[in-house]
Amino acid sequence: MLSRLLTVALGAAALGVVIGVMPGLSADSGWAVLAAAIVLGVLGAFLRPLLVLLCARGGWLAVVAGWLVTQALLVYAALAVTPGMHVDGFWPAFWAAWLGAALTSVVLWFVTAGQPGAATRHLLRVNRRYRQRVPHSGEPGVLFVQIDGLSAPLARWAIDAGNLPTLGRWLRSGSHTLTEWHAQLPPTTPASQAGLLHGASDQIPAFRWYEKETGRLVVTNRPRDSALVEQRCSDGKGLLAGGGVSVSNVFSGDAELSLLTMSTAGTNRPDRGVAAYLLDPFGLTRSLVLTTGEMVKELVQARRQRVREVWPRMRRHGSYVLLRGATNVLLRHLNLAVLAEQMMRGAPAVYCDFVDYDEIAHHAGPARPESLASLEGIDAVLATLEQIAAAAPRPYRLVVLSDHGQSLGPTFAQRYGMRLEDLVGQLAATGDVLAPPDNEQEGRAQVIEAELVRPVPAGPGPERPEIVVAASGNLALIYLARLPGRVTMEEIERCHPRLLSGLTAHPGIGFVLVRSRREGAVVLGPGGRRRLRDDHVDGLDPLATFGPYAADDLRRHDRLAHTGDLVVNSLYEPGTGEVAAFEELIGCHGGLGGDQSRALLVLPREWARPDELVGADAVHRLLLSSMRDEPGGSVAR
Structure with a gap:
């Protein structure tokens, strides 16, 4: 009751301010303003659920249109029927609705700051209808929360530093255990999720690759490409088969319902919870206000890096400023709203990828202050989900995991004044080198476009180039595309005699994997070579500094379909832990070197904790077996 009175009071105050500054609106007295705020609250309570249902049935465009006009229609109706209030048409009410919601959101943010239960109360209130409709069950469900890009060593450090207090409390209480797993080459979100969700990480040789048979360049953060790859990965028995829900992932895990998932973009209507969040005046509007604040914070933090001459650093473009605001606030809030609804509906298994940390770490650095601060926001999400789980109609096991880590370092171009494709072109004496743009934002934008409008069509492929260089972090697959x-x-030595020797001699290259007709897979380095079939080394071992899994990872990678004719990995400096990304990202993953292969897994104490986990497929098998072995678990299939 107190919260409702506070909301009415804030609404009345905001409405009074709006009337004072907006032309076309007027009130005879303060009592009339208070009455209009009460009428608006009553209309919203009765009419908004109906509008949510209608918009959800109409699809994403209907939801977006409803978000734009629903609150304005309610404000217009409230002002029109309240004695003593005067409104000159719809458009003054439209702008009043937006300005009033923004003012109220700002005030509510200050009022509820430091109150972790505020988000929980709001989400429970939005989903209160499920409390009476969904029967309670003792069969446990599972909620998987993926913290994209967080390495296990950094997670342990963040827990000790207080950046992850909820996770730290779980570990100290003994309710959960933390372990590390090795993300095999390539340690990327698509490859790891293909393993975690489908047990089929061997379908993905990199974030980007070239398929000679079709002349197709596959980029896994494009909806049409991720849909193609999921067809190769799925056997219908994924981690989320049998009624599960996929939220903000690359692949669906064979979920019954997929929302904001790359591989199914444009094929699902928004569920009621998404519509309710978008049409709530203090849902999306509040998120947009905080998104603006996040963008301002990004500008300040980027300038601070420049002033302090922090190195390595990169230019943080305007597109990234928008992306950070969207991922660190808007998408996080939307994911939380979806998860809360699915838990209150009693979904048996839900898997959601939070990309906040990964996006910031790419541009600021994995252990930089702004990156660690984003972990605090995700930890607050864990606290809220824990509280939602306590009110859900079934008990939930909470699993926290990452898909890979990140490694820091100045990029290849920053170090040597040229990109890898330029070096390849020089050594091969050709200007016909295709290198796809390293634009991660494009994929997320296409998901939104596909959800709102239609699946993004595939355009005609370009004429086949002589060489394709597909970079993924500090790994690059090079193809002689016409052979x-x-x-x-x-x-390769016959066609381009300077290419292999030039690459291995370059200080920015750690090693090159290539297949010999006589010796099979061979790893070439600046001072020696290693034959992978028997690990015979001539000269200096090119894999000596890349960790105990390097040789096995490369043997596996050599067998993958569509791997490069040359697999090139950047240098790795053990003293600093730095690599040199072939993309313009100072925090990177996709190759070997540093913490990028050291992923995180936090399990309920009742679940098995193996001594060693190598590869996402092994984690997939562990999760499936743990779900099946749950006493009375509905997720057992």
């Missing part, structure tokens, strides 16, 4: 099949080392 069929896997081109051997002997053929």
Whole structure:
């Protein structure tokens, strides 16, 4: 009751301010303003649920249109029927609705700051209808929360530093255990999620790759490409099969319902919870206000890096400023709203990827203050989800995991004044080198476009170039695109005699994997070579500094379909832990070197904790077996 009175009071105050500054609106007295705020609250309570239902049935465009006009229609109706209030048409009410909601959101943010239960109360109130309708069950469900890009060593440090207090409390209480798993080459979100959700990480050789048979460049953060890859990964028995829900992932895990998921973009209507969040005047509007604040914070923090001459650093473009605001606030709030609804509906298994930390760490650095601050926001989400789980119609096991880590370092271009494709072009004496743009924002924008309008069509492919360089972090797959099949080392040396020797001699290259006709897979380095079939080394071992899993990872990678004719990994400096990304990202992943392969897994204490987990497929098998072994677990299939 107190919260409702506070909301009415704030609404009346905001409405009074709006009337004072907006032309076309007037009130005879303060009592009339208070009455209009009460009428608006009553109309919203009765009419908004109906509008939510109608918009959800109409699809994403209907929801967006409803978000734009629903509150304005309610404000217009409230002002029109309240004695002593005067409104000159719809448009003054439209702008009044937006300004009033923004003012109220700002005030509510200050009032509720430091009150972790405020978000929980709001989400429970929005989903209160499920409390009476969904029967209670003792069968446990599972909620998987993926913190994208968080390495296990950094997670332990963040827990000790107080950046992850909720996770730290779980570990200290003994309710959960923390372990590390090795993300096999390539440690990227698509490859790891193909393993975690489908047990099929071997379908993905990198974030980007070239398929010679079709001349197709596959980029896994494009909806049409991720849908193609999921067809290769799915056997219908994924982690979320049997009624599960996929939220903000690359692949669906064979979920019954997928929302904001790359591979299914444009194929699902918004559920009622998403519509309710978008049409709530203090849901999306509040998120937009905080998103603006996040963008301002990004500008300040980027300037602070420049003033302090922090190194390595990169230019943080305007598109990233928008992306940070969207991922660190808007998408996080939307994910939380979806998860709360699905838990209150009693979904048996839900998997959601929070990309906040990964996006910031790419541009600021994995352990920089702004990156660690984003972890605090995700930890607050965990606290809210824990409280939602306590009110849900079934008990939930909470699992926290990451898909890979990140490694820091100045980029290849920053170090040497040229990009890798320029070096390849020089060594191969050709200007016909295709390098796809390293634009992660494009994929997320296409998901939104596909959800709102239609699936993004595939355009006609370009004419086949002579060489394709597909970079993914500090790994690059190089293809002699006009030569069929896997081109051997002997053929490469015959066609481009300077290419292999030039790459291995370059200080920015750690090693090159290539297949020899006589020796099989061979790893070439600046001072020696390693034959992978028997690990025979001539000269200096090129993998000596890349960790105990490097040789096995490369043996596996050599067998993957569509791997490059040359697989190139950047240098790794053990003293600093730095690599050199072939993309313009100072925090990177996709290759070998540093913490990018050291992923996180936090499990309920009742679940098995193996001594060693190598690969996302192994984690997938562990999660499936743990779900099946739950006493009375509805997720057992």
